[in-house]
Amino acid sequence: MKTKSSKFVINLKVANVKIKVITLVTLFFLVLSCAKKDKNETTDTMVVDSTEVVVNDDHNARNSLDYMGVYEGILPCADCEGIETILQLENDESYILNTIYLVKTKHINKTKKSNNEVRGVYTWNDAGNTIVLSGIENAPNQFFVGENYLIQLDMDGNKIEGDLAEKYVLQKKSDSGEIPPPPPPPAPDSIKGNFIPQKTLFTFNKWKLVELNGEPVQNTSDSKKEMFIQLNKENRYAAFIGCNNMMGGFELKEDVMRIKFTKGASTMMACPDMTTEQEFAEMLEKVDNYSLNGNSLSFNRARMAPLARFEAMK
Template sequence: MMKKPLTSLVFVALLSLTACKKTGNVAKETSAADSTQVTRTVSGMYEGVLPCADCPGIETTVAFNDDATVSKTILYQDRDKTSETEKGNWKLNGPYVEVTFADNQKEFYLIKTDSTIAILDQDKKEVQTDLASHYILSKEKPLEPKTLNGNYIQGEVGKGYYQTLSLKNTTDNEFDVAVTFKAATKKGCEFKGKGVLVNNRIEVNLKDTNPNLKAIMTISFDSKTATVSTSKFNERYDLMYFCGGGGTLGGDYNRE
């Protein structure tokens, strides 16, 4: 039997080794690409209305940002228009999106499609009751910051007392927020501060203006109306700090 030259065997072995390395590299590249694609699919803002025992529903908005941060905002319908936002971080954990908030509380979501995610229980299971569809959040397009620029009026211009809420987008999702008043009296509401657009709401930390205040002032939008409130109902009186004569920054303002 004719034996193959040693050089030929070495050459075949080198080819095999090179092929294995290439296959491994391709697998790694494919895996990385798949991970990037999943991340891009998850990133975005999702909305839905969860069931509520003593109200029509809980408006829920969750935004997964590209920098692995997350913000979740809830608002109880037919309550007091207060909306509270939690912030944390998210990561992919197998087929799940695992969210960890500042208090180390965890939540789990399942990617259903490119535009929907399901809220899971702590056992990472989907809700199986007749209300299951209410635990599906759909991807929505966030508000463009510059479209919120302008003046919003509370009251009627030229007829007694009225307040003006002014919003000016500065950089990215940041805003200059101001409230002024016009009236024959010298007492009214005046405010200047900085806000950030989070889940289609502008949030203003009043502590940045006065260290003694605790409230987060929120500005939510519906059609041509901006509603000023606080993230917690029992902190709404902080909105009176900037006003004289018993006034408040809170309430509905109609776009000018």
């Protein structure tokens, strides 16, 4: 009897141990299953949250970078030692671009500098990452905007690739409102052969009309009969457009390249064809800004194509 009783007790203990083991194993798998479920839910939530951030992220250079300021660098040049470039961007979307062509003479190991200054307004592309400089023709006028740097793009607005790609970068030097770097050396005036500090609307006495509303203007070889506009520092203008003399006033904000002509007057001579004269008068009423590029001047409206182009007269 003792033997059977002992066996029964032992079997009962073994059974209890098995039950406990099974219970523990079951609990372990339940906990593991719940942990996996929580992990999957967390991962799903993270994926959803991450997707939402990507979709809602519409930041670009135009609305998230402090891009205004002065940028400098020496850009590659096909027929010179390099182009020292200084580009200043203002918060009113105006710009000043100085380009200095570095050229070595054949027999003297020194670098001569030829300077050109352009002023105008800049616009942004749809993506908000590239600016386009107005008043520049037959040369690259687009820059990709990064944090504290600009990259000059090619004529088609694409990034330049190859060994020289890293050379087309302008680094930011100072913010707008601070003292800019010293101005470049004075440039030779190609017309008079002397030196001037910088070209303005008043650098030349007269500006000859060469294009009106996108069409070239035919001027005679006699300088007295060439079509021109003359601007003075008293904010008065005089013009001759083939027949009558025109005159009037204008409002000028030279620091931001803005100009607005007031309603003027003209002589009343009868002329066979006054079409150009009438178009010129209408053009003056539309102008609200201008661009200077060396000895060339253009009158513009907003960001559209130039309404009129002029060349400096001797």
